[in-house]
Amino acid sequence: MITEIKENLKELICQTSKKLYPSLDPSAIVLEIPSDKKFGEYSCNIAMRLASLLKKNPVDTATTISKLIKEEIGSTLLAQRIEDIQVVKPGFMNFYLAPKALFDILESVLELRNRYGQSQKGKGQKIQVEFVSANPTGPLSVAHARQAAVGDALGNILKFLGYEVKKEFYVNDEGNQINILGRSIELRGREILGEKVEFLEDGYQGDYIGDMARIFMDREKLTSIAKLNAKDPADFRRFGVDHLMAVIQKELNDFGVHFDIWSFQSKIATNPEIEKVLNELKTRGFIYEQEGAVWFKSTALGDDKDRVVKKSDGNYTYLTPDIVYHKDKFDRGFNRLINIWGPDHHGYIPRIKAAVQAMGRSKEALDVLIVQLATIFRDGKPLSMSTRRGQYISLREVMDEVGCDAARFFFLMRHIKAHLEFDLELAKKQTAENPVYYIQYAHARISSILKMAAHPGLVVAKKFQRLKEVEELDLIKKISQFPEVVSICAHQLDPYLLTAYLQELASTFHKFYDRNRIIDAENKALSSERLALSEATRIVLANGLTLLGLSSPEKM
RNA sequence: GCCCCCGUAGCUCAACGGAUAGAGUACUAGCCUCCGGAGCUAGUGGUACAGGUUCGAUUCCUGUCGGGGGCGCCA
Numbered sequence: 001m002i003t004e005i006k007e008n009l010k011e012l013i014c015q016t017s018k019k020l021y022p023s024l025d026p027s028a029i030v031l032e033i034p035s036d037k038k039f040g041e042y043s044c045n046i047a048m049r050l051a052s053l054l055k056k057n058p059v060d061t062a063t064t065i066s067k068l069i070k071e072e073i074g075s076t077l078l079a080q081r082i083e084d085i086q087v088v089k090p091g092f093m094n095f096y097l098a099p100k101a102l103f104d105i106l107e108s109v110l111e112l113r114n115r116y117g118q119s120q121k122g123k124g125q126k127i128q129v130e131f132v133s134a135n136p137t138g139p140l141s142v143a144h145a146r147q148a149a150v151g152d153a154l155g156n157i158l159k160f161l162g163y164e165v166k167k168e169f170y171v172n173d174e175g176n177q178i179n180i181l182g183r184s185i186e187l188r189g190r191e192i193l194g195e196k197v198e199f200l201e202d203g204y205q206g207d208y209i210g211d212m213a214r215i216f217m218d219r220e221k222l223t224s225i226a227k228l229n230a231k232d233p234a235d236f237r238r239f240g241v242d243h244l245m246a247v248i249q250k251e252l253n254d255f256g257v258h259f260d261i262w263s264f265q266s267k268i269a270t271n272p273e274i275e276k277v278l279n280e281l282k283t284r285g286f287i288y289e290q291e292g293a294v295w296f297k298s299t300a301l302g303d304d305k306d307r308v309v310k311k312s313d314g315n316y317t318y319l320t321p322d323i324v325y326h327k328d329k330f331d332r333g334f335n336r337l338i339n340i341w342g343p344d345h346h347g348y349i350p351r352i353k354a355a356v357q358a359m360g361r362s363k364e365a366l367d368v369l370i371v372q373l374a375t376i377f378r379d380g381k382p383l384s385m386s387t388r389r390g391q392y393i394s395l396r397e398v399m400d401e402v403g404c405d406a407a408r409f410f411f412l413m414r415h416i417k418a419h420l421e422f423d424l425e426l427a428k429k430q431t432a433e434n435p436v437y438y439i440q441y442a443h444a445r446i447s448s449i450l451k452m453a454a455h456p457g458l459v460v461a462k463k464f465q466r467l468k469e470v471e472e473l474d475l476i477k478k479i480s481q482f483p484e485v486v487s488i489c490a491h492q493l494d495p496y497l498l499t500a501y502l503q504e505l506a507s508t509f510h511k512f513y514d515r516n517r518i519i520d521a522e523n524k525a526l527s528s529e530r531l532a533l534s535e536a537t538r539i540v541l542a543n544g545l546t547l548l549g550l551s552s553p554e555k556m
Numbered sequence: 557g558c559c560c561c562c563g564u565a566g567c568u569c570a571a572c573g574g575a576u577a578g579a580g581u582a583c584u585a586g587c588c589u590c591c592g593g594a595g596c597u598a599g600u601g602g603u604a605c606a607g608g609u610u611c612g613a614u615u616c617c618u619g620u621c622g623g624g625g626g627c628g629c630c631a
Contacts, residue, residue: 030572032572032574033572034574034575035571035574035575035577035578036575036576036578039575043574043575045573045574048574048611048612049611051611052610052611058611088575089575090574090575090611090612091574091611092574092575135631137631172631175630175631176630176631177630177631180631202630291629292629293629295629304558304559304627307629308628308629309629310629311629312629313629315629317628317629317630317631318630318631319631342625343560343561343624343625343626344625344626344631345626345631346559346560346561346625346626346627347559347560347626347627348626349560350559370560370561372561372562372624372625373624373625375624413568413569414568414569415561417560417561417562418561418562418569419561419562419623419624419625421568421569423568426568426581429594434594435580437594438580438594438595440594441592441594441595442595444592444594445591445592445594445595448591448592449591449592452591452592453591488572491572492572500569500570500579503579503580504579507579510595510596511595511596511597513591513592513595513596514587514595514596514597515596517590517591518591519590519591520591555592556592556594
């Protein structure tokens with residue numbers, strides 16, 4: 001409903017403006033939600049864009065256009081829905097929706113319920129969102145936690161807009177890091193059996209390694225050094241990967257993040273497959289040999305230096321299986337890939353984009369989102385986060401301390417490209433200072449009112465005519481913005497706008513609640529319309545919270 | 557040295573290139589005979605600096621200064 005109104009209005013403005021300036025590019029016409037509600041529900045700046053072309057005062061142009069629109073509008077669906085058009089100072093045309101339009105929107109929310117805000121915009125497009133993809137060498141960190149919250153919410157949003165979305169976790173279960181993992185476990189095992197060992201310089205040092213060694217040796221009955229020596233090193237690796245993947249899956253599951261697909265490097269980037277892809281790249285002229293190594297000519301496609309894909313010792317670099325993996329993604333039919341990475345990988349973007357192009361795909365088919373780190377604060381002081389040593393804050397700690405909903409919301413609250421300050425004390429507070437509870441409180445409050453209204457026998461209205469207070473109309477207008485907010489999130493590939501919107505919606509509701517009595521047995525007709533308005537608000541809050549991966553509690 | 561992100565109110569952050577730069581928090585003063593006071597109302601206060609593009613710049617471009625991160629035949 002609301003998107004229809006906007007589209008129709010845009011079309012009308014376009015046609016009318018073309019009468020003044022026939023070669024007008026329709027994409028130049030932008031309808032935006034004004035910063036201040038006194039400027040109406042939609043505002044158009046086309047007169048100012050045309051000012052220099054027409055060599056006329058934009059206010060005059062806007063006046064002319066708005067007169068023409070008023071003449072034309074009678075013949076369209078908009079006639080009853082646009083109440084007023086005003087021309088203001090620099091040359092804005094501001095459009096004011098009529099109560100009829102607002103009531104239509106309310107009715108459609110109550111009818112569509114959890115589908116309100118959905119669209120079919122993405123129909124037929126297959127998108128893969130790959131995120132977290134942490135090496136199975138330790139528990140997940142806060143950095144992964146933020147990536148998980150972002151990827152999950154973004155995937156939800158894209159699905160909501162009709163895209164066919166798969167959320168995928170890529171498991172790097174081979175390579176140097178995994179060798180080091182296996183070796184670290186083995187060395188801890190030797191220590192447990194009393195052997196004096198020198199630990200690896202770049203080995204994994206967290207306590208969990210020793211725990212894992214103990215579990216493995218119990219299971220395999222490795223009670224002596226001799227038995228341990230007889231063990232295949234690959235067994236340590238395999239155990240390490242399996243064990244840690246189970247830990248990671250459990251953590252993500254508890255965090256409420258669910259993946260559709262788990263891909264394993266060992267299955268996808270097998271040596272024959274790698275050679276096949278390298279041959280293909282060679283045929284296309286992107287491979288050469290130098291100093292005993294095999295190089296990918298990524299500079300030809302925008303990278304700042306060429307990259308080794310096969311070292312002089314015959315091993316592949318990290319990049320090589322990754323190229324195969326990206327080819328695999330496209331082979332599975334995805335026409336758009338979204339990778340969510342940490343900031344430590346940003347230098348890696350040009351080479352993987354080069355690889356995608358070398359395989360004949362457009363570089364626009366791959367979006368790499370860099371999610372900046374979150375710094376965890378306690379009592380106003382940042383907690384140190386030296387990596388590698390196992391001294392980083394884990395997802396588990398944050399989740400246990402502040403709860404899933406609060407943690408996820410905090411991770412989503414800022415642009416993904418902005419550093420995030422995460423205050424544990426604030427996130428833990430169950431008070432007004434905490435925005436999560438502010439939103440959920442509004443949902444719980446409405447749920448409670450709806451329950452209570454059942455007693456006096458009030459019904460939730462389906463048709464509207466009595467809502468006219470400022471707070472009522474403001475609330476409907478805020479509700480009407482939801483589809484657009486979701487759509488902007490998808491366009492920007494960042495869910496943060498939705499967190500801000502939900503706070504505004506909750507605030508608009510609280511104001512309405514504070515100044516207007518909802519349940520009133522003396523005035524049932526008005527009361528049932530206000531109940532319906534509350535229910536519509538609840539629906540939108542729930543839809544938004546669900547997209548972000550948060551719960552919508554009926555009681556708190 | 558090169559690359560990426562960020563400099564906005566005391567603090568944490570907003571503002572598709574638009575209108576008087578907005579919220580929360582803190583501080584001050586108010587609001588419960590009645591639907592959840594985890595709420596509402598009012599007040600105070602700001603674009604790092606220098607140029608450029610534009611009818612219009614917090615936003616885009618160049619430079620300076622400041623903070624964070626990244627730059628391997630590591631992953």
